[in-house]
């Protein structure tokens with residue numbers, strides 16, 4: 001679902017991210033970890049063609065589309081429908097006065113999809129929310145509910161891939177576990193491919209199959225999550241693990 005070869009992202013000539021190889025298959029979860037400024041978000045956003053000011057080179061295929069040479073129309077067809085971005089605090093990005101059901105209906109119509117009550121109810125139920133939440137406004141739900149709604153929206157739009165940038169960082173620990181549980185289940189039941197960006201190694205160890213460790217824009221280590229987190233071969237990965245509470 002995601003295939004990356006020799007991706008380089010530069011801002012004003014300065015290399016912010018270099019990823020030689022990254023593959024995420026259906027039903028798989030790959031995590032990019034590293035401290036702040038290591039290039040994680042830059043990598044993730046470049047995969048959806050969301051860095052208009054950056055110079056991006058390499059080969060990037062998402063859901064079969066060659067992202068770096070795709071037309072704006074082709075990109076729009078992938079983005080938000082087949083490949084969805086889930087961000088840290090979705091509440092801030094949702095129109096505050098509009099009920100969640102209205103927001104979902106508009107998004108479904110915009111992408112030419114069935115916006116019936118049943119489709120919307122099934123989508124919110126798939127993330128373990130009560131469909132009554134569709135009558136609430138963004139500020140009337142908790143952070144964890146808003147994040148699960150954002151995931152439900154992706155599901156309703158037919159997402160095959162979710163790219164999640166620190167999806168649980170704004171949440172407290174028990175709510176984090178709920179959101180991770182939902183992502184894990186969707187992955188198993190629907191074969192969703194998941195690319196997760198996180199600085200939280202404890203979280204990553206509960207969900208990722210493979211891990212890429214980034215530092216100063218470069219991948220310093222990658223491999224199966226169990227191996228990288230249990231027997232890190234790079235000193236930087238060991239430092240990250242030692243910093244865990």
Ligand SMILES: Nc1ncnc2c1ncn2[C@@H]1O[C@H](COP(=O)(O)OP(=O)(O)OP(=O)(O)O)[C@@H](O)[C@H]1O
Nearest residue numbers: 011016034035036037038039040041042043053199
């Ligand atoms: N729009 C931009 N213009 C110029 N430089 C940028 C821009 N966005 C990010 N950078 C730089 O690129 C580098 C990588 O940033 P990025 O946001 O990808 O890191 P990150 O690992 O996701 O960090 P964080 O966890 O804090 O979001 C940093 O040095 C950052 O300052």
